[in-house]
Amino acid sequence: MIIGIHMSDKQELQNEINNASTRFSSVIDAAFDGIITMDDKQRIQLFNHASENIFGYSANEIIGKSITKLMQKKFRSSHSNYIKQFADSDIQSRDMLSRVMIMAVKKDKSEFPVEITISKISINGKIEFTAIIRDISNRIAFIEKLQHQVNTDNLTGLYNRNYFDTQIKDIYHQYKRFGHSFCVLMLDLDKFKVVNDTYGHLIGDKVLQEFAKKAQEVLREVDLLVRFGGEEFIALLPNTQLEAAKDVANRIRNCISQQMVLSQNHEPVTFTVSIGVAEIATDDDTESIVKRADEGLYRAKKSGRNRVSD
Ligand SMILES: Nc1nc2c(ncn2[C@@H]2O[C@H](COP(=O)(O)OP(=O)(O)OP(=O)(O)O)[C@@H](O)[C@H]2O)c(=O)[nH]1
Numbered sequence: 001m002i003i004g005i006h007m008s009d010k011q012e013l014q015n016e017i018n019n020a021s022t023r024f025s026s027v028i029d030a031a032f033d034g035i036i037t038m039d040d041k042q043r044i045q046l047f048n049h050a051s052e053n054i055f056g057y058s059a060n061e062i063i064g065k066s067i068t069k070l071m072q073k074k075f076r077s078s079h080s081n082y083i084k085q086f087a088d089s090d091i092q093s094r095d096m097l098s099r100v101m102i103m104a105v106k107k108d109k110s111e112f113p114v115e116i117t118i119s120k121i122s123i124n125g126k127i128e129f130t131a132i133i134r135d136i137s138n139r140i141a142f143i144e145k146l147q148h149q150v151n152t153d154n155l156t157g158l159y160n161r162n163y164f165d166t167q168i169k170d171i172y173h174q175y176k177r178f179g180h181s182f183c184v185l186m187l188d189l190d191k192f193k194v195v196n197d198t199y200g201h202l203i204g205d206k207v208l209q210e211f212a213k214k215a216q217e218v219l220r221e222v223d224l225l226v227r228f229g230g231e232e233f234i235a236l237l238p239n240t241q242l243e244a245a246k247d248v249a250n251r252i253r254n255c256i257s258q259q260m261v262l263s264q265n266h267e268p269v270t271f272t273v274s275i276g277v278a279e280i281a282t283d284d285d286t287e288s289i290v291k292r293a294d295e296g297l298y299r300a301k302k303s304g305r306n307r308v309s310d
Contacts, residue, residue, distance in 0.1 A: 045128060
């Protein structure tokens, strides 16, 4: 009788252990995020379904292998130090923060951005680590798309004023630090209102697109051409002095005067551009150089258009 009670208690306990274990496995395997545990030697002990999907390895082939297999080479050497520091610290769990984006490596060697939270657990007195890994490729792609939209002009595909503002700050910083001169061109299509009024807005748009394409062909790859707004463009020419910048401006002006788009009635629509040029000077800041280029543009317009400022 006594033995009977004992056995049923044991059975109940066994059932509870089984239930807890099933519950644990179900939660781990139903998780959307990759859950990986590793021992203090960084050998993988558990690799859930999501991890299999994310990394392309089956649990069978990866369990027992080093976690560094799933990392970019440059993270591998510092990883054991990181884990040691974490093991010795009082912190139980934390996000793995890095100044650079953490990239993980799939079985097929492709790399993808991840977000990792790591925590410590103690199993039979031995420390193990659990990493929760989220593939953030979609989020990063979305952020990049937004960044592109924020910095780009839809009509011409050029960068926009927002992007220009960040770039001129960078180039100005280089100038202050190393003395590398640079120039700004302010470009404005002449009598563009007449183009719109005569041929319609769609043809006006075609002119803007053609202008952007051709002007960019004249510029070097290191130069930046952006649509500043309306029919106004601005170019940033690194490592360039005034006379060279005027030559570039004249080449753009000349090239543009030879272009045309076709109107809806297939008539040739020609256009010209006026350009103000300014070179950075010691008392300039990022706003005053743009202002001086704009004043140059004003003079070029005043003196008859289809000109470069003197
Ligand atoms: N088609 C088209 N027109 C635009 C766009 N943005 C601005 N414009 C037009 O550009 C014209 C600019 O006219 P104005 O500022 O009077 O200058 P302008 O006719 O070029 O004369 P000047 O600059 O003095 O040579 C206006 O008719 C605007 O409507 C655009 O995205 N597409």
